[in-house]
Amino acid sequence: MQEGVSDGIHYLRNTGDGTPVVLLHGWGGSTASFRGTFDFLSAFGRETLLIDFPGFGASPPPPPDWGIYEYARAVVALTETLGYSRFIPVGHSFGGRVSIILGKLDAVEKLVLVDAAGMKPRRGLRYYWKVGTFKLKRKLGLNPSGGSADYRALDETMRGVFKRVVNTFLEPELAYIDCPTLLVWGKDDRDTPLYMARRIEKAVKDCALITLHGGHYAYVDNMPTFHRILEAFL
Numbered sequence: 572m573q574e575g576v577s578d579g580i581h582y583l584r585n586t587g588d589g590t591p592v593v594l595l596h597g598w599g600g601s602t603a604s605f606r607g608t609f610d611f612l613s614a615f616g617r618e619t620l621l622i623d624f625p626g627f628g629a630s631p632p633p634p635p636d637w638g639i640y641e642y643a644r645a646v647v648a649l650t651e652t653l654g655y656s657r658f659i660p661v662g663h664s665f666g667g668r669v670s671i672i673l674g675k676l677d678a679v680e681k682l683v684l685v686d687a688a689g690m691k692p693r694r695g696l697r698y699y700w701k702v703g704t705f706k707l708k709r710k711l712g713l714n715p716s717g718g719s720a721d722y723r724a725l726d727e728t729m730r731g732v733f734k735r736v737v738n739t740f741l742e743p744e745l746a747y748i749d750c751p752t753l754l755v756w757g758k759d760d761r762d763t764p765l766y767m768a769r770r771i772e773k774a775v776k777d778c779a780l781i782t783l784h785g786g787h788y789a790y791v792d793n794m795p796t797f798h799r800i801l802e803a804f805l
Contacts, residue, residue, distance in 0.1 A: 572613065577652050580645060581629035583621040584653070585613035590680050591658045592805065593650065594621045595666030598688075598733070601628030604663065607791075611798045617805070620658075622649065624666075626729050635728045638735035639689075643672040650678070659805065663790065664688050664763065668741060674775075675747035682752040683801065685790050686760050689741035690767040745774035753804045754780040755797060757789030 573584040583602055592612055596604035602621050609621040624642060625633035633641065646669060650658050659681045662670030667687020674682040725733055752775050756768040765782070772780045781800055783789035790797040 576630075577649055578645065579625055579631055579633075580649050581623040582649065583609060585609070585617070585619045587613065587616040587618040589617050589805070591618040591620055591650070591653075591655045593646065593655075593658050593660050594619065595646065595660055595662040595669055596622075596624065596627070597664030597666055598736075599627065600663070600666075603628070605661070607794055608661070608798065608801070612801075620650075620653065620655075622646070624669075626732065632728055633732060635731055637732050639668050639739045639741075640672060642736075643669050646673060647676070647678075659683065661685065661801070662687060664787065665736065667763075668736065668739075671741045671744050671748070671771075674750060674752065675744060679750050681804065682748065682750050683755065683804065684752065684771065685755045685797075686757055686763050686787050687754075687767075687771070688737075688763050689739075689744075690763070690770055691740040691742065692764075693766070742770070742774070745771060748775045748778075750777070751804075752778040753800075754778065755790060755800060756780060756782050757785045757787055757792075758782045759785060760787045760789065762787040 575582055594605040594609055601623050605621055609619055612619040623630040625645060657678055657680045660670040660673045660679060661683040663685040665688055667684045668689040670682060670684055671687060671689050673679050754768050754771060756765055758765060768780050772778050783793045783796060785792040
């Protein structure tokens with residue numbers, strides 16, 4: 572195993588055979604999120620790259636004007652630096668957002684989306700009531716607390732990045748994904764519900780969906796099964 576830093580991205584790398592697999596963690600995660608999968612792929616000699624996205628793990632924060640497309644470009648730059656002419660992104664949640672963008676590139680041989688974010692959610696009356704109440708309180712100078720737990724945990728720089736990321740919806744990108752695509756999803760995922768996977772499956776030309784028992788981290792809860800699925804697809 573090699574450990575390195577390139578253009579501000581900390582990474583772990585196993586040099587081996589086959590088209591390189593690039594493991595991309597979710598928001599708030601790090602190399603620890605996919606370390607089990609990295610070790611699994613490395614054990615049978617697969618070329619594998621595991622990164623800390625800028626702002627997470629051992630990678631320093633990105634510039635304050637970054638959004639999801641800057642993260643995707645950073646991954647491409649790293650793969651080029653490492654000499655990868657082709658690669659296979661495996662992205663969970665936020666890493667799935669990045670992977671959707673990468674999926675339209677000629678350099679991407681296959682694509683694995685694991686409970687991927689990036690689809691516009693369904694909004695009910697409760698959501699609009701909460702937003703309206705928040706805006707009214709702010710106008711009245713009441714300084715309401717708002718945002719998700721992920722948002723509140725961030726400093727001001729990363730809050731701006733987070734807002735740009737979560738407010739960029741990627742449905743238009745799906746039509747451009749031309750490579751074989753595997754969706755692995757938790758049946759009870761509440762963060763990126765199963766209807767989002769169905770939407771991706773319908774829009775991507777060559778796509779299959781496999782569900783696992785559990786929620787947003789079903790791939791962790793069912794790791795041996797996830798690894799068998801991944802190995803078969805690769």
